[in-house]
Amino acid sequence: MKVRFLLDENLPPKLKLAVQRFNSDIDIIRVGEPEAPPLGTLDPELLNYLEISQRLLVTDNRNSMGGHLQDHWGKGGHIWGLVWLRPGGTIRTWSESLVLIWEITEVEEWLDKLDWIPY
Template sequence: MAIQYLIDENVNPLYPQQLRRREPEIVIQVVGEPATSPKGTLDPEILIWCETYKFILVTNNRRSMPVHLADHLAENRHIPGIFILNPDIGIGETIEELITITKYSFEDEYQDRITFLPIP
C-alpha cells in the first residue's frame, strides 16, 4: 500500500497545499477535512484514525506525541508511523523529503515509530 499522509491541524497549511500541487497522486488528508477526524480531536483518537485508515501522521507535536504513541502501543495497537516536522528546516525542503519518502520507502518501514524529519 502506498504511503498516505494525515496532516495535523496545527501544521502550516502550506504543507498540504504544496504537497498536493507538486505530487497530486500522493493521498493527503488534513485533520478537519471531510472523512477525517474533526478539528480539536484529541491526539490518541487521531492515532486510532491513522491506524484504521493506514495514514502516517505528520505533526509538529514533539512534546506529547511520544507519550501518546507509547500509550497506543501499550494497548496492542499499531500505527503506520508519525513524522515530526523540524521547525528549523524550510517548508520546501520538508516537502521534498515527504515526496522522497513516499517514492522510496518500504511498506511498513515507519510502523509503530516516530521519525523526526529530516531523516539523516
Template sequence: MSAIRFLLDENVAPLFRAELARREPAMIVWKVGDPGLPPNGTLDPEILCWCEEQGFVLVTNNRKSMPDHLAAHREAGRHIPGILELNPKMSIGETIDELILIWGASEPDDYRDMIVYLPLS
C-alpha cells in the first residue's frame, strides 16, 4: 500500500474520486471544497502550500498556470510532494488506471517538486 495521498483540485470531476475509491478503497483521495479542506475558489499558490504542509500530491487539469505557480513556490524555498497533470485526451478509465498505478508503484518522494503529465509512459 502506498503512502501517496491525492488532493483533486476543484475542477477535477467528482467521478474521479468516486471511481478511485471504488477500485482502491485504501487510497486517500480528497477534493478541494470538501469540509475541512481548502474551499472552492482557493488560489493555486495557497493550494500548493496546503499540499506541502499536509503531504498531498495535487491532481489537476491546470496546465496553463501551474508551472508558473510551482516555479514561484520553489523560488520561495518551498517544496511540494508533486503535481499530476491530467491529460484531456485520456479517458476517465485510462486516467483512473494511471492514478492507481502511480499510487501502487510510487514512493512519496518520487514526484517531489515536479509536475508530471499523464500518462507516464
C-alpha cells in the first residue's frame, strides 16, 4: 500500500499543492481540511488519528512531538511514520522528498519510523 500523508497545520499550504503538482495521485491532506483532524488538534490526538488512518505525519514540530511519541509508544500505540522538516528547507526540496518517499516506499516500511527531510 502506498504511503498517505498528513501535513501538520503549521506547514505552508503550498506544500500540499507542490506535492500534487508532481503527482496528483499522491494522497495528501492537511490538518484542518474536512477529511483531516480539525485545526488545534493536540499532539496525542493527532498520533491516535495517524494510527487509525495509516497516514505518515509531516511536521516541523520538534519541541513537543518527541515526548508525545514516547508516551504513545509506551501505551502500546503505533504510527505509520513521521518525518520532520529540517529548518531552512524549501517547499521544493520538501515536496521532492515527499514524492520520493511515495514513489519508492510502501506504508509498511514506515511503521514506527522517524526521519528528517531533506535527507
